[in-house]
Amino acid sequence: MMNRDVVLHTLKCSPHxxxxxxxxxxxxxxxxxxxxxxSPEAEPYLADLLLRDGRGGGRFNRDGFPDRAWEEILHLQQLYDKQNQ
Incomplete structure (x- = not known):
């Protein structure tokens, strides 16, 4: 597990x-x-995690992310986009 404070600070997000x-x-x-x-590499990495055959592991071709993890990745992608407009 990562240091929660480091994650919150880096992502500039609230605890919830x-x-x-x-x-x-x-x-x-x-x-x-x-x-x-x-870095600009965050955007394609997040996008690839959500793709069928993405670099993030092609999760749909294996077991896939649980719904909650999928939602968190999508939220991170939206947060990144908002912070980098």
Whole structure:
């Protein structure tokens, strides 16, 4: 699990927006999002996580993300877009 304060600070989000499912079940995904957040590479990474055959693992071709993780990734993508308009 990642340091919650570091994630909140990096993503510039409130505690109720914290991606808990990603932190608990997919920490490698959250770690990469945090690592890439300040770079232009974050946007394509988040988009790829949501694609059928994306670089993020082609999750639809395997077990797939649980609905909650999917929602968190989508929210992160929206948050990133809003912060980088």
């Amino acid at each position: 927006q914290y991606p808990q499912m990603l932190d608990e079940r997919f920490p490698h995904v959250l770690e990469k999002v945090v690592k890439l957040w300040a």
